[in-house]
Amino acid sequence: MGFSITDMLNKDTSMAAAPVKEHTIERISYSKLVPSEDNFYSMQEIEELKTAIELAGRVLNNLVVTPLEDGKYKILSGHRRHRAVGMLLDEGKTEYEFLPCSVEQIEDADRAVREPMLLIAANSQRVKTAWDKLEEVRRMRDLQRQAKAERGLNGRVRDLVARSLNISSSRVAKYDSILNNLIPSLMEEIKADNLPISTAYELSKLNTEQQQATFTCFVQTGKLPTGDDVFQSNTPDTTAQPEVSAPQSESTPATPQTDNVFPSNTLPGDAARLVQQLTCLPDNKLPRLAKLLGTSTAQLTADLNALNNLY
Template identity: 35%
Template structure:
């Protein structure tokens, strides 16, 4: 059987349009038989009866002849009003205008399913009348069942919910509410809903209650004669509180009666400071990382000035002057906000990196006659590391600033008469690692496939697996380098920070991304900071995560 479009056939021509092409006949309203499928209310008709009494029947009744009898399809209320007026002595209503329903395209396409189509036509014919919430619910659920029945017997175009929305204007959300009311509302309250004494918003909220609480709602209704949304929502809150749903706040929880017992376990101050930093918000961390001491102190005193935490993970008390770890315990330790800010900045603030040899020089300039081969190397004997820091960051072609005739601000200022070519007078203080820098390949294990940001962060934090590039024992710094296939390299600069009264000795590292392709911009902002040469300020972990994400697209 070919598919037919139910909503298209019903909407192509409305009932009034079809009636214009039909001949009007007059029938006694008492001879017309109401359809058994009609569920619309035919009791509260006083206003309609008065209108018919004054103006007459403005729209003919739609009837259907079956087995020699006339059945009403649309116009049950008008028929009843005319019978009442006729009983009151108004003989002019002994004959009312009617039109016979003609065979529709829908019936022709549906074949033998006349009963289903007839019920659909009754609902469609009543789409223009004023209806109560119960009638709207009933016609929607009835239409849904009829469409499903017809779909089982004849192929149809479109989804059921789309047909319902187009035919009677019921959305998917409203259909869900109708189902909840029809399934869950108790019989007593459903009767009140049908009589339009309970509105649909209240009926829907009642449908969320179990039988016990719906019984309480019935008792409230009998006492007050009305049910409000606040009444039902109050019962719902009580119901949910009894369930003990995780995350559901009860009165006891809201007032702190169910607060878990405090844990006064003593925790070393050094450990608490680390955990305290981890618990701070993003803005606080930014001030600490940027070494903004004034803002760090201000934020600490404002956010934690009255804080009291005792949860087994942290144990501290904040005041306007500072913070006390393990208050009232043996290992009580008090710090002012200034002291705490200094410790946090010292531990987590960005350290200024030392100057070092550029690692990404695309081309080596031609040597001058007075230039000594090799890296930037101090030939005065004054540099403890053996490297001329000024020449390493200078654009000139000299390996030592003592060779340069320019008297610039970055020049070291050591006496030139002490400067000698490195080839003639070896520098005993020059360490061997300088020769190793140029030969170190910076290669490590193949870059693993990383599927999420957590894996990328883990790879960055395990920089030691890249392999040691070189070590400057004079200043206690180790450098690790990873070379990427796109020409970029990532350098990890590792320091050993000495222990303090509050902090044990620990390692810290700063990552520098050098070279490679320039990043794409999003909203005018590059995804990471690009440096063609080594730059003294490190890249953030967030930037490097974006770089790795772009690398493995």
């Protein structure tokens, strides 16, 4: 009988209880190691890792690999170490050619499921970016759905994912909200490490138009809202509104008129938030606001740029 995803999990679906499979420790040539096409973990700070390996004189931690039919080995954990060693070899430092590897034996019938499980399990202790954490949940969610279909596991997929990754169900729910609702352009900002999980979660609760307005503001100003600056119900309305003015007699002094540039729940006491709203106003709102303030559009634009530089 072939390997089942649930063979990696105990009755509580915890990856920490995965059974130990046959493996050996070997020193394998860099040229025989092939990065996994399924690796989604970030490849940051390679130069720093290269320096650390050189200072230690060797790779200190084993890579996790599995044999391939052509005599090579697929890397499941250790992609950054592999790349750092490649950089050392490019510099002619051949003493780093052989890397210590834990070789995991996987039968072909099991490979499609066991490899992605080992990929996540073997990287459980690494420092992870926001993108790494989201992708872990996304992929574990797919694997757990497969497990439910295959074995009829009880419980919500969210809870199964949480126990598998040793995180809370509420955290999985937040990650699900981001994965399911955040627009692609903002997801790319997470991948680029420009958008933290907390802000991404707040943005995921906005509708598509509000998210796009936030991203447009980022493109224009180089800033994304963070923390309390992620406003929801008080996001400026970007829909053009008709301008209707009541006729006034010449003898009646002009009185300020209400306007739809700002919604009624703008928070005037929060200067940073107000500046965020002002600097994110669409261009078609500026002439109307300038008229209300008794200034020119050009002067208003200059004033908003100056305000933006204060925050």
